[in-house]
Amino acid sequence: MTDSPLLSVRDLTVYADETMIVEAVTFDLRAGETLAVVGESGSGKSTLALAVTGLLPPGLHCEAGAEVRFDGVRLPLEEDRAMRALRGTRIGMVFQDPMNSLNPFMRVASQLAEALGRVGVPARERQRRIAALLREVELGPELAHRYPHQLSGGQQQRVMIAMALAGSPDLLVADEPTSALDTTTTGEIVGLLSRLRRERGMALLFISHDLGLAADADAIMVMRRGRVVETGAAASVLSAPREDYTRELVAARRLLAEARPTAASGEAPVLASVDGLAVDYPARRLFAPPTRVLHDVSATLRAGRTLGVLGRSGSGKSTFAQALAAMQPPSAGTVRLLGAALTPLDATLPRRERRAVQFVFQNPQGALNPRLTVARALAEPLRLAGRLDGLDEAVARALREVGLSPAMAARFPHQLSGGQRQRVCIARALLCDPKILICDEVVSALDMTVQAEILALLARLQRERGFAMVFIGHDIEVVRWIADEIVVMHQGEVVDRCTAATLGAPDRHEETRRLLAHARPLVHAADIATEERRATA
Amino acid sequence: MAQLSRILLALLRMAAQAAGIVVIVFLLCRIAPGDAVDRLALEGGLTSAEETALRHEMGLDQPILVDLLTWSAHALAGDFGQSLRYGRPVADMLATALPTTLTLAAGSFVVGLLLAMGLAVSAAVTGNRVLALTVNLVNVWSIALPTFCVGVVAILVFSVWLGWLPVIGALAMPIVIIGIDNAGQIGKPLLEELREATTSAHVRTARAKGLGRPRIAVFHLLPTALPVALALSGLVLAGLVAGTLTMEILFGLPGLGSLMLNAIHGRDYPVVQAAITVVAVALVVINAVIDIIHHAVDPRLAR
Secondary structure: OOOOOOEEEEEEEEEEOOEEEEEEEEEEEOOOOEEEEEEOOOOOHHHHHHHHOOOOOOOEEEOOOOEEEEOOEEOOOOOHHHHHHHEOOOEEEEOOOHHHHOOOOOOHHHHHHHHHHHOOOOHHHHHHHHHHHHHHOOOOHHHHHOOHHHOOHHHHHHHHHHHHHOOOOOEEEEEOOOOOOOHHHHHHHHHHHHHHHHHHOOEEEEEEOOHHHHHHOOEEEEEEOOEEEEEEEHHHHHHOOOOHHHHHHHHHHHHOOOOOOOOOOOOOOEEEEEEEEEEEEOOOOOOOOOEEEEEEEEEEEEOOOEEEEEOOOOOOHHHHHHHHOOOOOOOEEEEEEOOEEEOOOOOOOOHHHHOOEEEEOOOHHHHOOOOOOHHHHHHHHHHHOOOOOOHHHHHHHHHHHOOOOHHHHHOOHHHOOHHHHHHHHHHHHHOOOOOEEEEEOOOOOOOHHHHHHHHHHHHHHHHHHOOEEEEEEOOHHHHHHHOOEEEEEEOOEEEEEEEHHHOOOOOOOHHHHHHHHHOOOHHHHHHHHHHHHHHHO | OHHHHHHHHHHHHHHHHHHHHHHHHHHHHHHOOOOHHHHHHHHHOOOHHHHHHHHHHHOOOOOHHHHHHHHHHHHHOOOOOEOOOOOOEHHHHHHHHHHHHHHHHHHHHHHHHHHHHHHHHHHHHHOOHHHHHHHHHHHHHHHHOOHHHHHHHHHHHHHHHOOOOOOOOOOHHHHHHHHHHHHHHHHHHHHHHHHHHHOOHHHHHHHHOOOOHHHHHHHHHHHHHHHHHHHHHHHHHHHHHHHHHHHHHHOOOOOHHHHHHHHHHOOOHHHHHHHHHHHHHHHHHHHHHHHHHHHHHOOOOOO
8 A cells, every 4th residue: 555645635626606515625535544524414525525526416516726636646527538437447436315326227237237347347257246246245146136126225225335346446435325224224334335445445435414424434524514624533533523513513412422301200191092003004906905004002101201212214103103193093902192082993083182282294394385484384373273363472482482583484494494494393383282292203304413402402392391202213312312211113013112221221122222233322433433443453 | 927917907998998989989970960861861852761761771770779789799890881971891991091191190200209319318418509409499399380380381392382292192291290290299308307317316326337428328318218208109199190180181191081081071970980999999009008118118117
């Protein structure tokens, strides 16, 4: 290994028309090392990845003064033909959304064969090389004949990685490779990338919004609003961040390591309970039996307490919440909700009581009508309840309660940030004076620092108002922090139940342990990274 | 197995649709006031007894249901009866008319599809403004200018003034005119679909693999736009029934359209029924074939 960097970037600036998206970014990446670029949405980190590979979408341009050298040679970033010679050969790429990043019309084998053909592997050898690539990313050879939609998200991303490896690249650029995957799969993919980098001696440019995933890197570069905030060795950035913003990022994750201030415990009244609940979805075809998505679920919800529902995507968490809120009739078992008993035969909640159960959803953008101002969106539940007097004051009060300025009332959803939108959704739910608040992955779509703010807000509101909360999530750290009791779901069943404090006990169910194994509390991440480096050195 | 049962089901649905159309056409022909005998009486001055005898001879006095059943049974065996006006077997008349219409329809469809695909794909791949403008121009042309107007002008220019092509009986001119019309309808939506596909994530992956432009266009861009191209083709093919009809009359082509129009004027119902049945069955088959192709090219639809 020589001392000169494999990839050296000097003063890289990217414009969209007049706006600077990436501003004078400078960094070096040595052969065989990992640089993690961390930043929240809009920080320009993905644009940076696309810029150095010459894949900027139309409308974005690099400033002429930028100097990007790969293996000592200056790259002509704006010349597609010249950049194409490097892509797929010496530089491999893995993208954010594996489902859409694979060609839906081609089998896995053909897509891999195409990548191999591009680097001149003769047709008769491709079959063997495809099998070897699949083995390297820990996939069975039978997957070669599938189409992308027949694979899980994790498998799709492994195929993307195999495709990027086809040309035996010196540099692998991974742009948010795990942001579309659940926590367990994320852990697996990050582990795989890290092993492949070691074994093949590639350099890895790893782009992520999650500082916790950057712990394995040699160096971390923190970006915000297109600029580099801080660059340094991973361990020092994580344990002793120099800049305020980095500290904030680290603290956002640390919040979860501190105990949540809880209300006085004791026997609170039971607001809802489910017993032996099963839910079927109607069959897609005539005469086929309905699909049972929830089996024999039992749980209790008490006033002022939070029930955490933990599980991977597709484990039945959201269906459970909908059945609990009388939005999905039970197929077997009973749901007792605010004094009403919902059975398979009669699953309607009296209209008056419906207001008492409120939802906040994952995607605040989709949950708000883009044509209504915040004021009108918030006034809607009040109008429905016939409370027409003092609408403006009520809206202003609700906005203040969730930490927003009453001046926001005149804005439209697109004029708000993601965190502000989610606050509006929470305010809307609160205007109904809910006894039960159901939060379905409410922080999953938000940046790390915003996640912490929203969680703290929910905890405070619950302390003040005493509503019961059902908190659904796949991030074990988040659920553990906010919940009192936790049920772990897997394939439509509750496989484990415990209190937040006993979640880490060694005798927990296999699925719980799997979720825990892939959670990476940042506080320890830095230490683990240093440990590992010492071991490999 | 599932594939096979799906195709069988599609065929069954297709047969039901065709049967439905045939019944409706049959009923409409019978409900419409006046029949072939009325028409002949207008011209020839028949006595009322002669009219009754003629109706009996032609089978027009049968109850409608009996008539429908006999006709259907014969039609299934390929016998569409005799023309009331000309006394020739309808099947023969169709056989002489069909080749002209088929050539016209198939020719103009192929011209349209090739023109649209060629323009849209090259415009999307190269990003060339002139090509994109041409796609738009052809689109506006097809919306604003009905084929029969273009036909009249084309006859004036190419046949009367320039004297290049004969006015009557030549297929080249109507094929090109309808072809351009078809290209206008397919080209623009196809280009928009392709443009969207160029920014899609899997095309970016193809670029990240370092593939060349032609390969990306053929293996990654085109398949993405295929469902749209197929759906549009279906619409265009259905529209050809009306499109070929006016062209046949304008250019004096002895096709299905001319045959049908004359038959309607003369209340020659066996011919009308047979012609419409052929067109209906053709449309239903085209729709089914497009559906099957769609399932075959898009693996996400195969279950």
